[in-house]
Amino acid sequence: MTLNFQQVYEKIRAIGQEAAARRETLERQRQRAWDLFQAWKEKAALLAEKVERARGYDPTLRCAIPLGAPLDSAFDPAPASVPPILLAADGSQIAPDRHAAVLYSLVNVGAIVLRPGSGAAPEVFTESSLLFDDEMYTESGALTEEALALRRDLAERRVLLELARQAEGPRLALTDGPVELWGAKNADEQEYRRHLEMHKSILSQMQEQGVVPAGYVDKPAADLVIRLLEIAALPEDEMKDLRQRHPLRGATDLWLFSRLLRGGQRSAVFGLQSSSRAHYTGDLALHFFYLNAGDEKHPALARVEFPRWVAEDEAALNALHAALLEQCRLMGARPYPYLLHRAHEIAVVRFEEKQQVEAMLELELRRAGGEVGQKSGKQSAKDNR
Numbered sequence: 001m002t003l004n005f006q007q008v009y010e011k012i013r014a015i016g017q018e019a020a021a022r023r024e025t026l027e028r029q030r031q032r033a034w035d036l037f038q039a040w041k042e043k044a045a046l047l048a049e050k051v052e053r054a055r056g057y058d059p060t061l062r063c064a065i066p067l068g069a070p071l072d073s074a075f076d077p078a079p080a081s082v083p084p085i086l087l088a089a090d091g092s093q094i095a096p097d098r099h100a101a102v103l104y105s106l107v108n109v110g111a112i113v114l115r116p117g118s119g120a121a122p123e124v125f126t127e128s129s130l131l132f133d134d135e136m137y138t139e140s141g142a143l144t145e146e147a148l149a150l151r152r153d154l155a156e157r158r159v160l161l162e163l164a165r166q167a168e169g170p171r172l173a174l175t176d177g178p179v180e181l182w183g184a185k186n187a188d189e190q191e192y193r194r195h196l197e198m199h200k201s202i203l204s205q206m207q208e209q210g211v212v213p214a215g216y217v218d219k220p221a222a223d224l225v226i227r228l229l230e231i232a233a234l235p236e237d238e239m240k241d242l243r244q245r246h247p248l249r250g251a252t253d254l255w256l257f258s259r260l261l262r263g264g265q266r267s268a269v270f271g272l273q274s275s276s277r278a279h280y281t282g283d284l285a286l287h288f289f290y291l292n293a294g295d296e297k298h299p300a301l302a303r304v305e306f307p308r309w310v311a312e313d314e315a316a317l318n319a320l321h322a323a324l325l326e327q328c329r330l331m332g333a334r335p336y337p338y339l340l341h342r343a344h345e346i347a348v349v350r351f352e353e354k355q356q357v358e359a360m361l362e363l364e365l366r367r368a369g370g371e372v373g374q375k376s377g378k379q380s381a382k383d384n385r
Contacts, residue, residue, distance in 0.1 A: 161202050266304075
């Protein structure tokens with residue numbers, strides 16, 4: 001037995017005994033959040049000013065920025081007159097493994113292009129980048145899993161830009177997750193800065209090409225609008241304690257917009273206040289809306305991110321809204337953009353493929369007189385289980 005089930009069971013019992021009390025607390029928090037939402041829904045300008053003041057106390061503040069529309073706005077889909085070409089990309093990676101016989105890593109990007117109404121089958125693309133020797137290092141040292149994820153995210157966007165250049169007319173370029181670049185932000189600042197500049201360059205080139213980039217965040221965990229309501233509720237003389245004040249903890253954006261949005265509707269557009277705001281300026285400033293890709297009985301909320309130039313283009317917003325809904329409905333009861341699902345399937349490196357890459361690499365090194373190490377004792381023991 002590898003788990004002390006008695007200890008786990010005792011904890012589960014305790015959790016169950018407290019469930020009713022937690023539910024009552026949660027309902028009170030939700031009601032307070034809803035009341036604040038209703039009280040401030042027509043005061044977007046005042047809220048935006050308060051967010052600006054709050055930034056002075058906490059530069060890392062992460063919340064929504066109201067842009068003028070009522071907070072409770074809900075928009076039905078408006079299909080585009082010309083269906084856009086849809087492009088989607090996703091990536092996977094093999095991280096460096098010091099226990100393996102050969103140290104290497106790999107980034108694999110899968111992409112798919114669909115031309116609605118053309119009758120043509122979707123086009124599928126794969127880009128595989130093997131990293132070895134000096135490529136396994138950054139300016140700060142050995143390549144980490146975080147730094148590799150950063151390269152993967154950038155590779156996805158670069159592939160989308162290349163494919164978009166080969167198409168004409170309206171184009172939507174979709175990725176899974178936020179448009180904001182994450183990765184090794186804290187672990188390797190120089191690496192992050194370098195990739196951030198390349199990422200912003202790609203976004204600017206997409207703007208020049210007339211391509212609409214968007215990031216689809218399924219079941220988002222960030223409570224950006226709830227945090228906005230917490231700021232609204234905070235007295236000015238308590239603003240200095242902003243980081244410690246979370247009076248609505250438990251209430252979530254998922255709950256709030258599941259209550260507000262009917263099936264197929266999207267919310268108002270919000271700006272994104274985050275520590276990265278200083279990097280995404282002008283037309284690159286990040287914005288988002290919430291989308292209910294489900295229905296009233298079974299809401300399925302996503303946050304959709306895009307740059308400011310998309311936020312200011314009503315036709316682009318409508319095309320994005322309609323295309324995402326159509327893609328999600330292809331997946332049936334579990335809404336998620338079909339093209340992103342297919343891109344993920346294309347990008348995933350299976351275990352058998354990983355083994356084949358390692359075998360090919362070891363064989364080539366031995367043939368060429370290179371050095372091949374041995375697996376660690378720990379890894380060998382695992383392999384023999």
